[in-house]
Amino acid sequence: MPERKVIPLDQIKVACKNCSLATLCLPIGLTPEDVDRLDQIVKRGRPMHRGDQLFATGDPLHNLFVVKTGSVKTYCPSTDGGEQVLGFHLPGELIGLEAIQDGFHHCAAKVLETSAICEIPFDRLEELGTRIPSLQHQLLRLLSKEIGHDSGMLLLLGKKSAEERLAAFLLSLSTRYRQRGLSPTDFFLSMSRHEIGNYLGLAVETVSRLFTRFQEEGLLEVSRKHVQLRDLDGLHELLGEHEPYLRQAGIAMRS
Amino acid sequence: MPERKVIPLDQIKVACKNCSLATLCLPIGLTPEDVDRLDQIVKRGRPMHRGDQLFATGDPLHNLFVVKTGSVKTYCPSTDGGEQVLGFHLPGELIGLEAIQDGFHHCAAKVLETSAICEIPFDRLEELGTRIPSLQHQLLRLLSKEIGHDSGMLLLLGKKSAEERLAAFLLSLSTRYRQRGLSPTDFFLSMSRHEIGNYLGLAVETVSRLFTRFQEEGLLEVSRKHVQLRDLDGLHELLGEHEPYLRQAGIAMRS
DNA sequence: CGCAATATTGACCACTCTCAATGAGGGTGG
DNA sequence: CCACCCTCATTGAGAGTGGTCAATATTGCG
Numbered sequence: 001m002p003e004r005k006v007i008p009l010d011q012i013k014v015a016c017k018n019c020s021l022a023t024l025c026l027p028i029g030l031t032p033e034d035v036d037r038l039d040q041i042v043k044r045g046r047p048m049h050r051g052d053q054l055f056a057t058g059d060p061l062h063n064l065f066v067v068k069t070g071s072v073k074t075y076c077p078s079t080d081g082g083e084q085v086l087g088f089h090l091p092g093e094l095i096g097l098e099a100i101q102d103g104f105h106h107c108a109a110k111v112l113e114t115s116a117i118c119e120i121p122f123d124r125l126e127e128l129g130t131r132i133p134s135l136q137h138q139l140l141r142l143l144s145k146e147i148g149h150d151s152g153m154l155l156l157l158g159k160k161s162a163e164e165r166l167a168a169f170l171l172s173l174s175t176r177y178r179q180r181g182l183s184p185t186d187f188f189l190s191m192s193r194h195e196i197g198n199y200l201g202l203a204v205e206t207v208s209r210l211f212t213r214f215q216e217e218g219l220l221e222v223s224r225k226h227v228q229l230r231d232l233d234g235l236h237e238l239l240g241e242h243e244p245y246l247r248q249a250g251i252a253m254r255s
Numbered sequence: 256m257p258e259r260k261v262i263p264l265d266q267i268k269v270a271c272k273n274c275s276l277a278t279l280c281l282p283i284g285l286t287p288e289d290v291d292r293l294d295q296i297v298k299r300g301r302p303m304h305r306g307d308q309l310f311a312t313g314d315p316l317h318n319l320f321v322v323k324t325g326s327v328k329t330y331c332p333s334t335d336g337g338e339q340v341l342g343f344h345l346p347g348e349l350i351g352l353e354a355i356q357d358g359f360h361h362c363a364a365k366v367l368e369t370s371a372i373c374e375i376p377f378d379r380l381e382e383l384g385t386r387i388p389s390l391q392h393q394l395l396r397l398l399s400k401e402i403g404h405d406s407g408m409l410l411l412l413g414k415k416s417a418e419e420r421l422a423a424f425l426l427s428l429s430t431r432y433r434q435r436g437l438s439p440t441d442f443f444l445s446m447s448r449h450e451i452g453n454y455l456g457l458a459v460e461t462v463s464r465l466f467t468r469f470q471e472e473g474l475l476e477v478s479r480k481h482v483q484l485r486d487l488d489g490l491h492e493l494l495g496e497h498e499p500y501l502r503q504a505g506i507a508m509r510s
Numbered sequence: 511c512g513c514a515a516t517a518t519t520g521a522c523c524a525c526t527c528t529c530a531a532t533g534a535g536g537g538t539g540g
Numbered sequence: 541c542c543a544c545c546c547t548c549a550t551t552g553a554g555a556g557t558g559g560t561c562a563a564t565a566t567t568g569c570g
Contacts, residue, residue: 100399101397101402106406130391140355153409154409158453158454199413202558224567466549519564521561525557534547536547
C-alpha cells in the first residue's frame, strides 16, 4: 500500500464538515484531497419530521443514510400491519447497509423525531472506495461492526430476561449518547414504549412495568419520555455473566 | 470501471476449483487471471474433526474460513461455561466476517463433524479486492447478506413462538442443502438438540417436544439426528405472516 | 375542550422453563 | 463381545416469567 500524506486522527473531526464524514473517516487516515472528494458526494439532507420515511421495504438502494441529529428506526413491516423493529439509530450512525447484498432495501426506515439526515449515494461511495483502499476497508469495518452488534442482540433476545433486555437497551443508549458528547444519564426517548417493547421482544406492558420497577429500585427516574439514569453500575449488574460480550458488541459499554 | 474480459457465469463454477472460490465468485464476473489469483491465496484445509476449533474469542483475524464439507457452529462463550450459539454454517458458507471490525474475532467457531475447511488470508483477500472492484463489491455483498440474515433471526427470536422458530430453522437447513445440491428433505443434523435450542433461544426439552409433535402431525419424521421433512408447505404455514421476510433473509426460502 | 393515542396498572392465563426421571446410543475397556 | 458408563434425547409434572385482556390515567393535538 503506497505511503500517503494523511490527516492526523485528532484533526479529522475538524476536516470533516459533518457527521457523515466523521462516521466514515474517524478511524482512518485520509489525505485532504480524499476527504474533500468524500465531502463532495455527501448530500446534506433537509430536515425531516416524525413519521417521514427514508426508504421502504423493496426500494432500490440509492443512498446510505447517516443520522446527523435526531433519530431513526429501522423495521420490517409484516403483511398484517405489525412490524419488527430492527434498530434505533442515533446521530452518527449509518443506515442502509443491509441493502448492499442485492441492491434493494430489506427493511424500512422511519424518522422518530425532527431529524437531519445525510445521504450518501452508494455507487459513488463504492467507486470512491476503489480508489481509496482505506475507505474501502472502513466500509467493510462498518458492515462488520453491524454484524457484531446483531450478534449481541441475538444473545439478548435468545438468553436474556425482560429485565436484562431493558437494562441493556438503556445502557446502549447511554453509551451512544456519551460517545456523541451528550449526557449519558439524562436523555429523552424518541421512541414509544410500544417500539421499545417491539425491539426487545417484549409486550408494551412489560416495558412499562419494568420502568416502574427500575424507578422503585432507584436505578433511574422516568417521566414519560424523559429518562435519568441514577445507577449505571446497578444497571450493569443486571446484565449478568454475558455483560462483557454485550459490551464489546456496543450494546452496553461501560464508561 | 474499465471493461474486462469476464468469465460467463455458467462457467465460473468450472473455473473455481473449490467452493471457497464459488462462494466468492459465483455472482460476479471475473477474468481468468483474477480467478487464478484468488485461487492462489486460498489455502485448502486439512480435514478437521468434531470439536476442533477454527478460532476462539479474542483471536486476531488471520483468515476467513469457508466450509467445504461438513458443518461449523459459531458461538459466544460466557464466563460461566455457558454459550450463545450464533449460527450453524454449511458447505459454501463464509465464517469470520464479524472480526473485520477491529481485527479480532468476537466469537468462537467449532467444527461440528468431520469437515474440510478452506482458509482465506483476509489481508491478502482485501489487497486483492483493491485491484478487483467486483471482488470488493462481492465482499461487501457477503457482509450485507449476513446483516440481512441476522435481522431475520432477530425477528425470529423477538416475535416467534417455539414452534415457529423450529419450523424456520428446519426450513433454513432445507433451503441451504438444496442450494448445495443435497436433499432438501432428508438430512442429518450435525448439531445436538441442546445446540439447536441454544441457537433458537429455547430449552432442550422444548426442542425435543416439538420434534415429537411435528412428527405426530405428519410434518416430518425424525430419529435422533436423521430428519426427513414430509410436508414443506405445512412447515411454511407455521411461519405465519412474517414468512416472506424470513424467506428473503435466507431463513426459510420456498422451493 | 374533547378525542385519540400512549402509558400505566391489575388480574388472569399460557407458553415455555426448570427440575426430575427414564430411555437410548455410542464408546471404552475388560 | 458384552458390560458399563456417559452423554444425549425423551417424557412428565410443576412453576414462573411474561403475554393477553381490560380498565383507567395521562398526554398531545386538532
